[in-house]
Amino acid sequence: MIRFGLRLALSGGREAAVRLVIIAAAVALGVGMLLTTLAGMNAVDAQNQRYAWLNTAVAPAAADPTADPMWFLIRQDYFHGRSIGRVEVAALGPHAPVPPGLPRLPGPGEFYVSPALDDLLRTTPAAQLGDRFPGHRIGTMGPAALPSPDSLLILIGRTPADLEPLGARRVDQIMTTSPSDCSHGCYVGIDSDGMTLVLSVVAAALLFPVLIFIGTATRLAATRREQRFAAMRLIGATPRQISVISAVESTVAAVAGTAVGFGLFLALRPALAAIPFTGERFFTADLSLNLVDALAVAIGIPLGAVVAAWLALRRVQISPLGVTRRVTPAPPGAWRVVPLLAGVAELAYFIGRRPPTTNGQITAYLSGFVLILTGLVLAGPWLTMLGARLLAGRASRPATLIAGRRLADNPKGAFRAVSGLIVALFVTSVATGVITTYVANRGEPRTDSVAATSLSTWFPPEEGPAPTADRFPALSTIPGVRSVTLVHANPVDTPPPMEFRAGTAAYRSWWPGIITCAELERLAVFGRCAAGAQVVAVADDLIGERAWDLTNDSYVWPAADASPAQVDRQPIRSVVVDTTSRAAFEQARTMLINAFPAARFPSSTAEWESDSARQLVQFQQLANVIMLASLPIAGCSLAVSVAGGLSDRKRPFSMLRLTGAQLATLRRVVALETVVPLLTVSAVAIGIGFLAAHLFLRAQLHYTLLPPDGSFYLMVASGLAVSLGIVASTLPLLRRITGPETARND
Known part of the structure; x- marks a missing residue:
């Protein structure tokens, strides 16, 4: 059966080839994004580990009696708004510890610099920068000492008499503990737990539309495949054999897509490393995958595709007559809005009752946001049904009536194709609302x-x-x-x-x-x-x-x-x-x-404010990336859904054309079936996102939500326009598949 399944998958004609290519492309996107997220988490940890030695002044005393002590002082300097880490050391013996990436400690009148600072010193007049640093350069720091290729660091050798009056600390070890695990309070470093949480949210927000894309692609030409598998059941094929055939088809596409996804990640890794997510870009080697990460993706994605294929064709596996016994699905119930209302109520409850601890605040607000997001996904079909009934009730043209009735009959299927927008628009709206309001109340970074x-x-x-x-x-x-x-x-x-x-x-x-x-x-x-x-x-x-x-x-x-x-x-x-x-x-x-x-x-005041402002700007950029990447992916899901729907309905549409329906009318039907759920979902997701942002701001910061500027709405409109443009590219198929020969031959 495996060989037969391979033959059906690879020699099933143009339709099978198109389905395989689309599924493989969707899987490749998902795998690439998943690998990028996993590698990003590893990169944050790797970068944070290289901050460790800069916190040597807070390290406890070493137990090694053979090490000589030294004076250690770290201070922050600036140049053109960029932070410079200035470390000054004075050895008290020949066996004083040496920071990573250096052959030895600099003596008095000597210093090591990072490559980025070395470039600045060579191109900047000494009166503006070089004269700050006593002594002469004896070398550059190796990558092991640098959190980032762009780090501006200098290690200056001094005498003990120079450093002791400046508040330097006497130490006899170089700190190797990551700032994430620093129990003594660290001067510099990254909150890697917080970054991991943010990356996880970004991954979920990007992967959800991709998973919808994969699911939609798996259902491409589902009706014709179900009929084919039902015919096999009627001539004696067992449910297990049907499962094997469908699994083989899905596995072939998933394996190909997984391989392409790994290739995409490796090809784009240098460009991804240049994104300054933590404030400074990564070394390319930081974006690495351990064996567990690679195996989990390489094995888990194809297995997930097999499960998706089994679920998509479960009716055929249960009964070969299930395909012909089709009835209108039961309409979604109003109970679906309960989690959404519960999440809103939870955030509203904490206004004036903010939890006193950080962990309590994270639990309270994160659970509220998750409830709202889950509620949006659950309530989507019900909201789509309401919009469809409103459309059909106010219809004055045949196209509007047909589209409204079809959406109302199967709102779950209509919503499924656009559900990937929910996470993207909700996350982006919350982030934009919170950041815009926070910056407006705390003051924007100084530019005057x-x-x-x-x-x-x-x-x-x-x-x-x-x-x-x-x-x-x-x-x-x-x-x-x-x-x-x-x-x-x-x-x-x-x-x-x-x-x-x-x-x-x-x-x-x-x-x-x-x-x-x-x-x-x-x-x-x-x-x-x-x-x-x-x-x-x-x-x-x-x-x-x-x-x-x-x-x-x-x-x-x-x-x-x-x-x-x-x-x-x-x-x-x-x-x-x-x-x-x-x-x-x-x-x-x-x-x-x-x-x-x-x-x-x-x-300057602008430099003091730039550190916190930079983080806010990066989070806003991530939110924009989520939206700009998710909307076209959702558009692809819509396009595949539309194309699949046209293929499944080509005979009914052909009959309508034979009875006098204009091609333009049929195109309006397809367009309305796409636009109504798309715009409904977008409006609800953005509105609920702003509401959640307002409740969070009131509870945590006592601020009132301020509307974002026009760039946010322009990005939303542009993303929706791209999505609709992708969908519009499928409409020319309608003329080709609804000719008289379709009605005659089928």
């Missing part, structure tokens, strides 16, 4: 000139005596420096209670620095004084966490309890350098780092 070109560094009292004014005059000599401002410490060092503005997040009315109104008026770009004030309280960087409107000169700083004469007598709290160019900005930063090596490295 003040935030991008204003450099500040501050001097906490606990880190030593504050500098004096005579340490800063050279800054004003740099071409492109517009102003150098010293912010002095606020004599009132006890903040008042937190205050709130209605409808917005909290803000403080107390700021740690003070400045005279005469100086603030001279600067002109950092806000203005309260009416009648001579001295105002300001943020260390003259911008502050909530001063989002400084470029319009509309932010008003509160009056400080000090006179102009008292300002200069207060310790210097920070220095703010406003520049007109990036070159001046970086040169001023280099000068400040060299002048105050023990102070916090200077940076």
